[in-house]
Amino acid sequence: MPTRIVELRQGVLNKNDQLARALRERFTREGTLVINLVSSPGTGKTLLLEQTLRRLVGAGTRAGALVGDLETDNDARRLAASGAPVRQINTHGRCHLEAEMIGQHLDAWQAGPFDVLFIENVGNLVCPSSYDLGEHHRVVLLSVTEGEDKPLKYPTIFNSADVAVITKYDLAAACEFDDAAAMASIHAVRPGMRILRTSARSAPGLDAWMAWIDERLGRVIVPAP
Amino acid sequence: MPTRIVELRQGVLNKNDQLARALRERFTREGTLVINLVSSPGTGKTLLLEQTLRRLVGAGTRAGALVGDLETDNDARRLAASGAPVRQINTHGRCHLEAEMIGQHLDAWQAGPFDVLFIENVGNLVCPSSYDLGEHHRVVLLSVTEGEDKPLKYPTIFNSADVAVITKYDLAAACEFDDAAAMASIHAVRPGMRILRTSARSAPGLDAWMAWIDERLGRVIVPAP
Numbered sequence: 414m415p416t417r418i419v420e421l422r423q424g425v426l427n428k429n430d431q432l433a434r435a436l437r438e439r440f441t442r443e444g445t446l447v448i449n450l451v452s453s454p455g456t457g458k459t460l461l462l463e464q465t466l467r468r469l470v471g472a473g474t475r476a477g478a479l480v481g482d483l484e485t486d487n488d489a490r491r492l493a494a495s496g497a498p499v500r501q502i503n504t505h506g507r508c509h510l511e512a513e514m515i516g517q518h519l520d521a522w523q524a525g526p527f528d529v530l531f532i533e534n535v536g537n538l539v540c541p542s543s544y545d546l547g548e549h550h551r552v553v554l555l556s557v558t559e560g561e562d563k564p565l566k567y568p569t570i571f572n573s574a575d576v577a578v579i580t581k582y583d584l585a586a587a588c589e590f591d592d593a594a595a596m597a598s599i600h601a602v603r604p605g606m607r608i609l610r611t612s613a614r615s616a617p618g619l620d621a622w623m624a625w626i627d628e629r630l631g632r633v634i635v636p637a638p
Numbered sequence: 639m640p641t642r643i644v645e646l647r648q649g650v651l652n653k654n655d656q657l658a659r660a661l662r663e664r665f666t667r668e669g670t671l672v673i674n675l676v677s678s679p680g681t682g683k684t685l686l687l688e689q690t691l692r693r694l695v696g697a698g699t700r701a702g703a704l705v706g707d708l709e710t711d712n713d714a715r716r717l718a719a720s721g722a723p724v725r726q727i728n729t730h731g732r733c734h735l736e737a738e739m740i741g742q743h744l745d746a747w748q749a750g751p752f753d754v755l756f757i758e759n760v761g762n763l764v765c766p767s768s769y770d771l772g773e774h775h776r777v778v779l780l781s782v783t784e785g786e787d788k789p790l791k792y793p794t795i796f797n798s799a800d801v802a803v804i805t806k807y808d809l810a811a812a813c814e815f816d817d818a819a820a821m822a823s824i825h826a827v828r829p830g831m832r833i834l835r836t837s838a839r840s841a842p843g844l845d846a847w848m849a850w851i852d853e854r855l856g857r858v859i860v861p862a863p
Contacts, residue, residue, distance in 0.1 A: 454678045454763050454792065455784025471845065484766065485790050508733070510763035514800065536791075537735035538679050539708065539762055558783040558806065559680025565710050566761075567679065581783065587812050 429544055432512035436547025446529045446629055449546050451570055453553035453563075454536030457580040459488045460613055461554065461622070462531055466495035468623055469529065474630070476526055478531040481510040488533065498524035510542040512547055529630055538563070542570035552631060555599075556581040557590035564598040569601045578622065582612040646765040654769055658736035661772025671754045671855055674771050675826040676795055678788075679761030684713045684777065685838055687756055688846070691720035693848055694754065698856070702749055703756040708745065713758065723749035734765040737772055754855055763788070767795035775854060780824075781806040782815035789823040796827045802831035807837040 440447045450458045462478060469476035477498040480488045489501035502514050502524050515532065519525075532548060534541045553574035555563055558581055562572040571577065575601050585592070599606055609625065611618035667671045675683045687703060694701035695860040705713045714726035725747050727739055740757065744750075759766045759772060767802070778787055778799035779835055789796040796802065802824050824831055834850065836843035 451760070453680055454788055455781070482791050484793055485787070487787055487791065506764075508762070535764070536678070537762060537764055539734070539760070541729075541764070556680070556783065558809070559782065562710070562712055563679055565712065566707050568709055582813060584783070584809065587809060 426543060429512050432516060433545035435539055435548040436512055440547060445527045447548045448532060449548035451534045451541045451551060452536060453538050456554040458533050458554055458558045459491060461580060461611060462533055462565040463492055463495055464619055466497040467494060470496040475528045477527045478533060480514060481535045483535060483550060504535060508537050510534050510546055511544050512603055513596045515546050531568060538567040538570050541556045541595055542573045548607050550575045552576045552578060554558045554580050556580045557585045557588050561591050561594040562598050564602045568602045571599060576607045579608065579610045582610045582618060639732045650766060654737045656811045657741060658770035658772040660689060661741060662738055665772060670752045671771045673756045673774045674759060674773035675779065676759045676766045676776060677761060678763050678784060681779040681781045683758050683779055684716060684835060686805060688717055688760055689844055690719055691717060691722040691830045695721040700753045702752045704740060704743055706760045708760060709780045729760060733762050734769050735759050735762055735771055736769050739769050748858055763792040763795050777801045777803060779805050782810045784812050785817050786819040787823050790855045793827045796824060801832045804833065804835045807835045807843060808839045
């Protein structure tokens with residue numbers, strides 16, 4: 414690849430990093446915990462988010478979501494049924510969200526303040542890893558149907574995330590999913606990474622995920638003196 | 639996005655298109671049918687390719703594969719068990735294959751001639767759609783676990799493909815997969831597109847897929863006078 418392009422790309426990333434840093438400061442100042450969900454297309458980000466928003470809204474937490482997709486507002490319409498404010502970001506062919514899009518949509522959105530704001534990234538295991546969106550935590554999803562070696566094949570996105578959620582766990586047996594192999598792959602890329610397991614059809618995994626969010630919310634909303 | 643970057647990207651694409659055109663002419667001249675497989679990570683490209691190579695090699699067809707991944711040579715090692723020559727292309731962070739990579743790896747590879755050469759692209763539903771690799775046919779895979787509306791959300795890759803293969807069909811019932819909805823999504827993006835259905839655990843779908851390849855092979859190897 415020609416040097417000029419690499420330099421320009423570097424410039425774009427630096428600008429993104431600066432915008433992301435400013436966003437994170439703003440979120441922290443406003444007491445909003447921000448969580449960026451990344452994964453392949455079809456891993457179940459939207460379903461996890463739907464269940465999460467329902468629980469948070471039901472518990473009186475002010476939760477919202479920004480949802481990225483190349484086209485369609487299917488996800489935003491689906492998520493709005495949770496009762497939480499949701500806004501769709503269409504990237505029109507761009508394969509990831511950038512900090513500038515987050516800032517622009519927040520400014521144009523008559524919603525909030527939020528205790529917790531989720532960002533559902535475009536389904537892509539590569540490019541979103543390079544774009545900080547100002548989030549406090551990045552969560553990578555991996556479904557049992559995808560193959561246990563995905564973390565080794567897409568190391569950057571697993572390495573840049575704080576937590577891994579293994580989804581569709583109810584299909585683990587049908588897919589002959591090897592949990593130990595998946596854990597080994599994740600920990601080879603990011604030693605000691607926290608791993609949660611969820612399923613659309615059973616609650617225990619979701620309880621652990623909600624507990625993880627609650628713990629983070631406590632830290633943001635009740636800061637140490 | 640600044641104008642300069644758009645222009646540069648356009649320039650990169652034009653260069654790629656020129657290289658791809660030259661590759662396609664070369665493949666046609668040498669009597670090699672080239673098929674580019676694209677999909678999300680974990681849709682089952684490697685498994686389909688493994689089964690396909692075994693069958694082709696078993697039938698005496700000279701088949702080979704170039705396999706793209708960000709990191710690891712897991713797929714090439716797995717595919718080599720089929721008996722076909724296989725070469726791994728590591729993109730080291732790039733989210734798609736480009737025509738230049740195909741040309742360089744072909745030149746450095748002591749293999750062939752092939753009746754059919756498969757290219758397994760990096761798992762990504764966005765960027766590979768913009769990069770012609772000199773293939774004769776582009777095949778997009780969609781697994782029943784991914785959601786029926788993926789073609790609407792990632793229209794370019796479905797629109798730029800010639801055939802859609804719905805994989806993991808043995809999990810369709812467990813996933814409550816809605817075949818009619820998936821077909822409607824695919825045909826909304828690309829009316830009349832040929833759709834095949836495969837499963838790792840049953841042969842009928844694979845038979846239809848092999849018949850499709852045989853038909854294409856016939857056309858390339860025995861060109862009309």
